[in-house]
Amino acid sequence: MSKKKPAKSSVKRIPKGPYKDELQRLQVELVDMQQWVVSSGARVLVIFEGRDAAGKGGAIKRVRQYLNPRHARVVALPKPSKEERGQWYYQRYIARLPAAGEIVLMDRSWYNRAGVERVLGFCTDAEYQTFLRQTPIVEHLLIEDGIILIKYWFSVSDDEQQARFASRLEDPLRRWKLSPTDLESILRWEDYSRAKDAMFAATDTTESPWWTVESDDKRSARLNVISHLLSSIPYQSLESDDVEIPDRPGADDYERPPVDQFRYVPDIAADLGGTKKQKGS
Template sequence: MAKKSAGKSSVKRLDKRLYKAELERLQTELVELQQWVASAGARVLVIFEGRDAAGKGGAIKRVMEYLNPRHARVVALSKPSKKERGQWYFQRYIERLPTTGEIVLMDRSWYNRAGVERVMGYCSEEQYQEFLRQAPIVENLLIEDGIILIKYWFSVSDEEQQARFASRVGDPMRRWKLSPTDLESILRWEDYSRAKDAMFAATDTAGSPWWTIESEDKRSARLNVISHLLSCIPHGRLELEEVSIPDRPGADDYERPPAEQFKYVPDIAADLRAEKSKKAS
């Protein structure tokens, strides 16, 4: 399959106004879902996997945007420490599972072993085969214990991945997303494809299936994954208690200290306003 040399994507994107309106509706329902999870004492674990630059991070950001961080968190582990390398492979992930009333989103997970570790040779053949055997067992135990486990695979074409990588090169706010491993994935596209196929064959089970998100268009992918996530968790809408904001009491004899006693950050916003006003005149 031919690769694009330019960094500009040719994907036809969902209309921005339609996207924003539906995203707002779905995020409102996500907040209601979280309230139900907290009230019911449920435990929700959502795994996000997929190709590099497939849009996992953006989808996770939209899921988390309005959730209460006391009851929802993202787990994105770096490479294991020396101590962690001596542990059972699943151990550091088990320690970060959701507790009662909590939603945990894993930005990559134990499936690193079936993906990057397999392709890049970071694990042995024995460790890899052991993982494929143990993963369904571990997930079945989590589900038996009451955890709601949902697994997503974000799929993107090689052309679109190439375009997204290229767009990051000149973007100082996203340049950090281009790691040597990411760039190596371009050269190992077929290896990653074979690793993904083998992973699905071993771990796409009836009790813990993989759900594929086509993510050529990030906007569509975000809406699709949030909508599906909401449909996977049977939840009711809680009746919220009425909130009455009290009237502020009248001032007593308190006198605020002089402003000169405090240190304030420089007001660069005022400088920008003044500069704009000057240009306008």
């Protein structure tokens, strides 16, 4: 029996050249924006939600790629512990909100309750209804306190999701992304659609709206979400400090200890056609 080939995506994608050029331009702006966030003490919280395999992780990676890690972090929480299950539902998320001068990117968030928990029965109906009532209030309090809150929903078609799952199955670097919950989402496509519609009806408010990102083309989705993120933060470009790299002073009487006194990792790269490098200090 011949092995069935995985489905291939039929999505027309933006060419790689223009994509990389625009991505670099936007990432330069992201660095510029972060300088303002740090200087002004602003607090930025960006929530990434959407279907499984919709491209949230790839978008977060491109947003985060060149930002200063001291002032930007990704929050991707595992299943709640026994202690956390006994807390107020939002408590573990609130503990990870941005401090002054910080950007937090949430790879899924408290909206788990309106999605996977609702569809797969991990919460009671009473807990779910309480979530729908409380979430607009919680978000109002965050915004009232000065947090810049932006919510993105990554939308992917069923055919494209199927193709991405198949691609993950064949890729040893990404197979870990193919969880039982992901596979269950194929069977529960319409259930997740209904859950998303109900979530939007309750939490897509004027004060805290949802912004949908069409993500069948991952490259376009990344460019679009970064561009929108930049337009949603009222930052101002700051003048860069003048920096001069000093000339290296001349050598003094320092003598380096013999290299054979130290342990070095094996140079496997040299076996790939490179040349042996001089050992640094």
